[in-house]
Structures are given as C-alpha cells and as structure tokens.
Amino acid sequence: xxxxxxxxxxxxxxxxxxxxxxxxxxxxxxxxxxxxxxxxxxxxxxxxxxxxxxxxxxxxxxxxxxxxxxxx
Numbered sequence: 001x002x003x004x005x006x007x008x009x010x011x012x013x014x015x016x017x018x019x020x021x022x023x024x025x026x027x028x029x030x031x032x033x034x035x036x037x038x039x040x041x042x043x044x045x046x047x048x049x050x051x052x053x054x055x056x057x058x059x060x061x062x063x064x065x066x067x068x069x070x071x072x
Contacts, residue, residue, distance in 0.1 A: 001051055011039070014071045015056030 001012045007018040013024040020037060025056040030061035034041065042050045052059075 002027060011051060013039075013053040014050040015052045015059075016053075018053045050067055 001014055003010045003012065006015050007063075008025070009027060010023055011020040011030050011034055012018070017035070020033055020039070022033075024033055031041070034051060038054045039050045040054075042052065
C-alpha cells in the first residue's frame with residue numbers, strides 16, 4: 001500500500017505490513033523506491049494494486065519490467 005499523510009508518501013507491504021524506511025515526496029518517487037528495493041506491485045482489480053516486500057513478493061515471483069506499467 002502507498003499511503004499519503006501531510007504530503008508525504010509511505011510504502012507498506014500488503015502481505016506482512018513491513019514498511020520502507022523513509023518517506024517520498026510524491027507517488028512516482030514512492031514507486032521508484034519500491035522498484036529500487038525489489039518490491040513488487042500486483043494489480044488485483046481494475047483500481048486495486050497490492051504492494052509486496054521482497055520476502056512476500058517471493059510468493060509471486062520477481063517483478064519484471066512491465067510489473068509497474070500503467071501505474072505512473
């Protein structure tokens with residue numbers, strides 16, 4: 001999950017609740033941070049994306065280059 005509070009973006013794993021240390025200034029920076037740390041984003045429904053840390057993402061395989069397509 002990518003959450004926003006007071007203009008800062010936070011990233012949490014939808015599998016275990018783990019978070020990425022730090023905050024991001026916008027949604028795209030949060031996505032870039034997820035990619036850089038090998039997190040995976042999975043589209044569950046037309047408007048629902050689930051985000052997984054590397055440990056939880058292992059259940060779904062490693063993210064490929066098109067995993068994040070369509071969410072920028």
